[in-house]
Amino acid sequence: MSPVRVRFAPSPTGFFHIGSARTALFNWLYARHTGGIFVLRIEDTDKERNGEQFLNVIYESLRWLGLNWDEGPGVGGEYGPYRQSERTAIYREYLEKLRAAGRTYEKDGATWFKLLGERSEVFDAHRQRTVTKVQVAPTVIDDLIRGRVERVEDEDFVIVRSDGSPVFHFVNVVDDIAMRITHVIRGEDHLSNTSKHVELFKALGAPVPQFAHIPLILKQHGPGKMSKRDQGALVEEYQGRGYLPAALVNFLCLLGWNPGADREKLPLEDVIRQFDLPGVNQSNARFDDKKLAHMNMLYLLEQPADRFVALGRDYFQRHAPGAPALQAEPGYFREVLLLSQPKIKGLEELPAYTRYLFSDDYPVDAKVQEKVLAKGDPQARLRELIAALPGWDFSSDAAIEEALKALAASRQLGFGDYQAVARLAVSGTNVGPSLTSLFRVLGRDRVRSRLERLLAPA
RNA sequence: GUCCCCAUCGUCUAGCCCGGUCAGGACACCACCCUUUCACGGUGAGAACCGGGGUUCGAAUCCCCGUGGGGACGCCA
Numbered sequence: 001m002s003p004v005r006v007r008f009a010p011s012p013t014g015f016f017h018i019g020s021a022r023t024a025l026f027n028w029l030y031a032r033h034t035g036g037i038f039v040l041r042i043e044d045t046d047k048e049r050n051g052e053q054f055l056n057v058i059y060e061s062l063r064w065l066g067l068n069w070d071e072g073p074g075v076g077g078e079y080g081p082y083r084q085s086e087r088t089a090i091y092r093e094y095l096e097k098l099r100a101a102g103r104t105y106e107k108d109g110a111t112w113f114k115l116l117g118e119r120s121e122v123f124d125a126h127r128q129r130t131v132t133k134v135q136v137a138p139t140v141i142d143d144l145i146r147g148r149v150e151r152v153e154d155e156d157f158v159i160v161r162s163d164g165s166p167v168f169h170f171v172n173v174v175d176d177i178a179m180r181i182t183h184v185i186r187g188e189d190h191l192s193n194t195s196k197h198v199e200l201f202k203a204l205g206a207p208v209p210q211f212a213h214i215p216l217i218l219k220q221h222g223p224g225k226m227s228k229r230d231q232g233a234l235v236e237e238y239q240g241r242g243y244l245p246a247a248l249v250n251f252l253c254l255l256g257w258n259p260g261a262d263r264e265k266l267p268l269e270d271v272i273r274q275f276d277l278p279g280v281n282q283s284n285a286r287f288d289d290k291k292l293a294h295m296n297m298l299y300l301l302e303q304p305a306d307r308f309v310a311l312g313r314d315y316f317q318r319h320a321p322g323a324p325a326l327q328a329e330p331g332y333f334r335e336v337l338l339l340s341q342p343k344i345k346g347l348e349e350l351p352a353y354t355r356y357l358f359s360d361d362y363p364v365d366a367k368v369q370e371k372v373l374a375k376g377d378p379q380a381r382l383r384e385l386i387a388a389l390p391g392w393d394f395s396s397d398a399a400i401e402e403a404l405k406a407l408a409a410s411r412q413l414g415f416g417d418y419q420a421v422a423r424l425a426v427s428g429t430n431v432g433p434s435l436t437s438l439f440r441v442l443g444r445d446r447v448r449s450r451l452e453r454l455l456a457p458a
Numbered sequence: 459g460u461c462c463c464c465a466u467c468g469u470c471u472a473g474c475c476c477g478g479u480c481a482g483g484a485c486a487c488c489a490c491c492c493u494u495u496c497a498c499g500g501u502g503a504g505a506a507c508c509g510g511g512g513u514u515c516g517a518a519u520c521c522c523c524g525u526g527g528g529g530a531c532g533c534c535a
Contacts, residue, residue, distance in 0.1 A: 187529090258472075282463075283527090415494055420494090431497080
């Protein structure tokens with residue numbers, strides 16, 4: 001059995017779609033599972049739409065996701081070059097083979113692939129024109145995911161444009177032959193193209209690779225497959241929003257594949273071990289960003305402290321470079337971030353969640369304020385706190401908690417009677433880390449001035 | 459329109475291949491518990507086999523038809 005060789009063949013359009021990411025991932029997983037080779041090939045035959053600067057989008061997205069390629073741009077390999085725009089000599093060579101075999105003809109300045117069989121002219125109502133139909137035996141595809149699929153390819157098709165450039169169907173097949181690709185794993189939108197491809201493989205006398213057509217990702221709302229214009233369709237978007245690549249990868253694995261045993265969050269090594277093509281679903285999947293967000297939270301929660309702090313700093317630097325947080329003393333920054341780690345769902349929440357800990361200029365939630373001040377005797381509680389504060393030991397959460405509980409007990413009250421108003425005073429909101437931690441981190445002076453500020457609004 | 463693919467909770471899915479389970483899990487939603495707010499976590503509730511025929515003692519599971527969804531029908535990839 002020859003070693004598995006799979007390829008991911010994106011075209012540089014300037015976007016890296018979430019569906020492309022999954023196709024890349026499934027190819028990569030299959031290569032890793034089988035100990036095979038993962039090839040990256042750039043399909044840049046469309047001169048009109050492809051741009052040099054767009055290549056980096058592909059490279060960076062793949063790298064961010066951790067999908068390293070064994071052969072391709074930047075790493076080389078014995079079947080290069082790996083950009084189609086640099087392989088014209090190879091295409092010409094294969095075109096010659098077809099020509100010599102009498103399988104091509106020229107029409108309208110373009111080169112067409114000739115199907116073998118009886119021909120007849122038929123009026124196509126949908127396309128509103130006459131087409132030449134060829135009577136050919138159905139192409140049979142033994143798809144690893146879908147099983148046996150039969151389709152009749154009954155019209156000749158263009159393989160080289162009138163400007164001399166080869167089209168997708170042709171270069172795709174030629175490259176798969178030349179690069180010794182054994183398994184073609186791609187989106188289901190290519191299933192109908194496969195009959196064309198199989199005809200080409202046969203005409204070129206090459207072995208037909210195994211095909212595996214994976215289901216498509218449907219847009220979250222509304223009909224149709226996800227397109228690059230949809231919210232959340234681009235990998236860069238998640239990268240920008242501070243999602244962890246491991247979370248996105250884990251989530252993507254679950255779209256169309258599952259490890260069984262009611263397990264969902266699992267390390268990549270386990271996925272690699274268990275992943276196989278026959279285990280991939282046949283039905284399309286709707287993208288669910290809520291579940292992705294949940295997965296991301298799970299991963300965020302388990303990040304080691306140093307790592308989480310670094311991720312947070314990076315997020316601030318990219319999204320709020322002028323934020324006071326970045327001016328904070330590193331030890332303080334770390335403390336605040338570690339207080340936030342178990343509380344937030346995503347890095348995106350960080351700036352707003354921690355703002356009052358880095359600056360005295362922070363918003364106060366009017367609704368919360370109204371509610372808190374309407375209940376009990378908040379003014380009295382504030383006065384008691386301010387009076388008691390000087391005698392408190394601020395060295396630890398436990399010490400602060402003890403002091404606060406003692407204060408409450410002395411007035412026949414409980415911790416809860418101070419909690420809401422004190423939190424409002426120091427943070428302007430009703431959510432956040434534990435109150436005692438907030439007190440300790442902010443320090444006695446800032447706590448006092450904020451309590452006083454709420455007691456006597458300017 | 460033609461061709462191809464698909465069909466289990468709102469969503470992702472297990473179960474289907476090798477018919478017999480209270481149709482299981484996760485996200486979301488709701489309730490309760492935990493609790494110092496908020497999250498996390500825990501417990502529980504509601505929630506699905508698209509419809510119709512067949513085959514069979516028995517069908518989510520096998521077959522057919524319908525319906526619905528998706529895709530392809532380019533000198534795009």
